[in-house]
Amino acid sequence: MEILKNISLKPYNTFGIDVNAKHFVSVSSEEELITILKNNNYPKKFILGGGSNMLLTKDIDALVIQVNLKGISILENKNGHALIKANAGENWHQFVLWTLENDFGGIENLSLIPGNVGSAPIQNIGAYGVELKDVFHSCRAIHIDTQEIKTFSLEDCRFGYRNSIFKTSHKGQYIITSLSLKLTTSAHQLHTEYGAIQNTLNEKGISKPSIQDISKAVISIRQSKLPDPDKIGNSGSFFKNPVITDVEFNNFISKHPEAPHYVVSENQVKIPAGWLIEQAGFKGKRFGDAGVHKNQALVLVNHGNATGKEILNLANTIISTVKERFGITLEQEVNII
Numbered sequence: 001m002e003i004l005k006n007i008s009l010k011p012y013n014t015f016g017i018d019v020n021a022k023h024f025v026s027v028s029s030e031e032e033l034i035t036i037l038k039n040n041n042y043p044k045k046f047i048l049g050g051g052s053n054m055l056l057t058k059d060i061d062a063l064v065i066q067v068n069l070k071g072i073s074i075l076e077n078k079n080g081h082a083l084i085k086a087n088a089g090e091n092w093h094q095f096v097l098w099t100l101e102n103d104f105g106g107i108e109n110l111s112l113i114p115g116n117v118g119s120a121p122i123q124n125i126g127a128y129g130v131e132l133k134d135v136f137h138s139c140r141a142i143h144i145d146t147q148e149i150k151t152f153s154l155e156d157c158r159f160g161y162r163n164s165i166f167k168t169s170h171k172g173q174y175i176i177t178s179l180s181l182k183l184t185t186s187a188h189q190l191h192t193e194y195g196a197i198q199n200t201l202n203e204k205g206i207s208k209p210s211i212q213d214i215s216k217a218v219i220s221i222r223q224s225k226l227p228d229p230d231k232i233g234n235s236g237s238f239f240k241n242p243v244i245t246d247v248e249f250n251n252f253i254s255k256h257p258e259a260p261h262y263v264v265s266e267n268q269v270k271i272p273a274g275w276l277i278e279q280a281g282f283k284g285k286r287f288g289d290a291g292v293h294k295n296q297a298l299v300l301v302n303h304g305n306a307t308g309k310e311i312l313n314l315a316n317t318i319i320s321t322v323k324e325r326f327g328i329t330l331e332q333e334v335n336i337i
Contacts, residue, residue, distance in 0.1 A: 001025055001026075001027060001032055001035070001036065002025070003023055003024070003025045003042075003063070004023065004024045004025070005022070005023055005024075006020055006021070006022065007020065007021045007023075007024040007064070008020055008021075009021050009024075009048075009051075009056060009060065009064065012048060012051045012064075012066065013051035013052075013054060013056055014050075014051055014052045014114055014115075014229035014233065014234060014235050014236075015054075015055055015056070015229075015233045015234060015235050015302050015308070015311065016229075016233030016302050017055070017056040017057075017233070017302065017306075017307065017308045017311075018305075019056045019057075019058060019059045019060065019308065020059045020060070021046070021059075021060045021062070021063075021064035022059070022060065022061050022062060022063070022064075023042060023062070023063040023064065024063070024064045024066070025063065025064070025065055025066070026065075026066040026068045027065060027066065027067060027068060027069070028068050028069060028070065028089070029069060030069070030142065030149070030177050033065070033067070033069075033142060033175065033177065034142060034147045036063070036065055037065075037142070037144060037147050038147060039063075042062070042063035044061065044062035044063065045062055045063050045064075045065055045144065046060050046062040046063065046064045046065065046337075047065055047067060047144075047175050048064050048065065048066045048067065049066075049067055049088065049089075049115065049116045049118045049119045050091065050092070050114065050115040050116035050118075050119060051115075052114035052115035052116070052119065052229070052235055052236065053114075053115055053119055053122075053123065053235060053236075053333070053334055053335055054235065054334060054335040054336075054337050055235065055308050055311055055312060055334050055335070055336050055337065056308045056337050057307070057308035057309050057312055057336060057337060058308070058309075058337070060337070065175075067088050067089055067116075067118055067175060067177070068089040069087040069088050069089040069118075069177055069178070070087055070089050070090060071085075071086070071087040071090070072084065072085070072086045072087070072090060072095060072098055073085050074102075075180065077185060080184060080185055080186050080187060081182055081183065081184055081185060082104050082182075082183050082184075082185050083137060083180055083181070083182055083183075084099065084104060084180065084181050084183055085178055085179070085180045086117045086178065086179050086180075086181075087117065087118075087177065087178045088116060088117050088118025088175075088176050088177050088178060088179070089116055089117070089118065090116060090117045091115075091116060091117075092110075092113055092114070092115050092116060092117055092119075092120060092125075093111060093112050093113065093114070095117055096108065096110060096111050096112075096215065097111075097215075099183060100211060100212050100215055103185065103211070104183040104184065104185060105183055105184040105185075105188030105189070105211040106130075106134070106135040106181065106182075106183040106184055106188075106189075107130070107132075107135060107181065107183070108211040108212070108214045108215040108218065109127055109128040109129060109130035109191050109194075109197075109214060109215075109218055110125060110126070110127055110128075110130060110132070110218075111215040111218045111219050111222070112218065112219050112222045112223070112226075113125055113127060113236070114229060114235070114236050117178075117179050118175075118176040118177070118178075118179070119176075120132050120179060121136065121139050121152075121157060121159075121164055121166060121176060121179060122164060122166040122167055122176070123162045123163065123164065123167060123333070124157075124159040124160065124161070124162055124163060124164050125162075126161075126162070127218070127222075128191065128194045128197055128218055128221075129191045129193060129194030130191050131159070132159070132181075133154065133157070133159035135181045135182055135183055136154050136157070136159070136179075136181060136182075137153075137154065137180040137181055137182045138151050138152060138153050138154070138179075138180045139151070139152050139157070139176050139178065139179045139180065140152075140176070140177050140178045140179075140180075141174040141175060141176045141177060142174065142175050142177060143173060143174055144172070144173060144174065144175060145173070150174070152165075161240070161243065162240055162333055188210075188211050190209060190211070190214060191214075192209065192214060196221050197214060197217050197218065197221070200217040200220055200221055201213065201214075201217055204217070224295070225295050225296045226293070226295070226296055226299060227293055227295075227296075227299060227301060232301050232302070232303065233301060233302030233303075233304075233306075234293065234299050234300065234301045234302065235299075235300070235334050236299065237273075237298045237299060237333055238298060238299060238300045238315060238332060238333060238334050239273040239277070239298055239315075239318075239330045239331065239332060239333055240273065240330070240331045240332075240333045241270050241271065241272055241273045242270070242271050242273060242276075242328050242329070242330060242331070243264055243268050243269070243270050243271075244268070244269055244271065244328060245267055245268060245269075246266075246267040246268070246269060247267075248327075248328075249261065249269040249271075251327075252271070252326065252327065252328065256279075256326070259271060259275060260272050260275055271328060273297075273298055273330055274296060274297045274298040275297075276322045276326055276328060276330070277292065277297035277298065277318055277322060277330075278297040279325070279326075280318065280321045280322050280325055280326075281321075282297060282318055282321070283297040286303060287310070287314055288303075288306060288310060289302060289303040289304045289305050289306035289310070290302065290303070290306040290310040290311045290313070290314045291303055291306075291314070292314070292318075300314060300315060308337075312336060315332060318330065
């Protein structure tokens, strides 16, 4: 392990924000991670995964630890299910492709989500009717202060919509080092009812889709809507889709009967944040090098040299405008650093 000084984090975050880390180290095993956590020469530490779910607004006056643990393995394979372990430094989409190559089903709808495996449980990633919790078995994590290794079960994680204990009661306390998922090996349960998946399959003339077909449909849909971080800086969906009570919804829909919406439960309704932002007039707008993507208003972009503060200012402007117009408060999905 080599500890570097004054390193630009521009290559390490998908927004492409150019801020510096006072010190930087990349670890490739739990042993290395524990060793560096015990190093008291660097009392302040900052944990970095794939850099896909954060907006950096300032230099990091700490030791930035890049979690770069690699490896995928089959822990168990019986009775129509396989227990798959993936280490935290694996790219999430590449992991999904690996499961599809081996005909393991369950996360095909989560294709092309940016970031690394270690970040997936933190916000319970989800897309097109599927969430990580649906296939989650457990994750292994190291406590930052004590270096104790703990395994968290599905129940332990208390998953919610883009939420878990790693964002609430245990925020900033643990580093996830691996993830275990229970995937199907046969009789795959297909989820084609959400979004444009079924339409895309119909356009391709696919009446009996495989999990591989669904993944390709999801990739096609996402690529048509979402920008490639390698081409233009972004962090995927910047805002959560707001969930409001049925009372709030009745008031909202009476004023905006054309608004798309999805019933979450008996007294909760989800409103697409992208629709709210587009109706507020921000879709495709550019403010210097900070902007809103032309195809998907949920996505904020860096056209080249935007600072994190400029993108954050744009996000706050969107939040206040949507609140004023619709009475709905948007929440950021991205972590602000």
